[in-house]
Amino acid sequence: MAITKMRWYPYSVPFRHPFTTAHGTLTMREGAIVEVFVEGNGSGIGEIAPMPEFGGETLDAALTILPSIAAHLSGRTLIEALNYVSIQQEAGELPAGVACGLEIALLDALGKQEGCSISTLLATNAAKTVVAANAVIGAQPVEAAARQAREAVAAGFRCLKLKIGHGLYEEIERVAAVRKAVGPEIHLRLDGNEGWSFEQARTILAACEPFAIQYVEQPLRVYDLSGMYRLRQEVSIPIAADEAVYNLESARRVLDWQAADVLIVKPQLVGGLRVGQRIVYEAAKYDVPCVVTSMIETGVGLLGALHLAAALPYITLECGFATLPLLADNLICEPCSLQHGILVVPQQPGLGVTLDRTALAKYRRTIQ
Known part of the structure; x- marks a missing residue:
């Protein structure tokens, strides 16, 4: 099955209470859910959630490269896409959070295709x-x-x-x-x-x-x-x-x-x-x-x-x-x-969970 398109949904979810570490106090967690669609109406979801305190990567910077990645993945099989993400990540062309989110989405779709969990x-x-x-x-x-x-x-x-x-x-x-x-x-x-x-x-x-x-x-x-x-x-x-x-x-x-x-x-x-x-x-x-x-x-x-x-x-x-x-x-x-x-550990195919699109819409973040 070939990849047909990608979508991503930035979010901003508040902490229930301010969370303090030596890096500072956190009140909001920002990230993006990325969804990869394949032929036959299948899809997989992943999460891109960098923290500037860890490595300097920001969400806005991560999101700017997704249109180019989507174009490169279109038409590839899930295995080809996983190999592409690995090559780009090892070459330093993909930020860590982007590589992680894409890989989870691709493995989620692959697990559903193969009928097994990501851990399997x-x-x-x-x-x-x-x-x-x-x-x-x-x-x-x-x-x-x-x-x-x-x-x-x-x-x-x-x-x-x-x-x-x-x-x-x-x-x-x-x-x-x-x-x-x-x-x-x-x-x-x-x-x-x-x-x-x-x-x-x-x-x-x-x-x-x-x-x-x-x-x-x-x-x-x-x-x-x-x-x-x-x-x-x-x-x-x-x-x-x-x-x-x-x-x-x-x-x-x-x-x-x-x-x-x-x-x-x-x-x-x-x-x-x-x-x-x-x-x-x-x-x-x-x-x-x-x-x-x-x-x-x-x-x-x-x-x-x-x-x-x-x-x-x-x-x-x-x-x-x-x-x-x-x-x-x-x-x-x-x-x-x-x-x-x-x-x-969920035993259903892929991640074993479904995206709560109502909650995602509630906490949707506007891209700067």
Whole structure:
């Protein structure tokens, strides 16, 4: 089946409450749903949802290249289109978010054509049917963070990720309060979002060693791989590379530098599901585990990342998929089944979800 046309629908969905990290406070999530149509009235949907804080890519810049991409994909088969997207992405001609959104849409259409889920398309063996997720707690005052942590555990989460701000002793106090609130058995992660100097990171992490931290994400700036390596030698808390993993080559650099104990793989940031898959397999050669994480996309993008995690046997740690409740709407018709910290992977063909066009119209964003 050949591709007949492409459409894209920019959106702007508000957060239910302002969400604060070391990068700043978010009140709105912007992106675009992209739809690829094939002969016979079939179609597939994907999501382009860059964040300027991660790599500098903007939505407006991403959207300007879509008319040209649509012209290049018209008349190609889905496999030909997937190969074209990969070639363009590897050559640096496609922004990561655009490549990711197009790939998800093409895989969604291909899964429907083949009668199987995206995770089945990607898997070499049987794909998982469920994936464990961590809850996310924003960088907020001590009492609020502890309260949210207790609520997450009461809802069944066994792993929490605490966003860290720019402070020092108040950050240590927040970590201590959250650990006390949830007890010793819950996995607790920290996320620095590049917010610390080396000395701050060493001081905070050394003080947090008694709190059984599973790992800390990106405590230092993206480019400071030597600092990440040194930090691994000086504190016992494992170090995870997050923003430093923005494509396959960057992941290889992190691994070569021995700069991280864990890699965080965000499909929107690295350029798609199949690039994410290659990163996970590369990391496995170094015995470095990976965690697949959303970038607070709507349901379309998050389900794409969920299918990636389900397809990979090396993904055994909790993944960052409990982010849909942060948004006012997820833009999909089906409820995303998250129970007791476990996400059910849709088994229907493709993504396994349908676009909520009424919600999309409500949150439609005007292109500048």
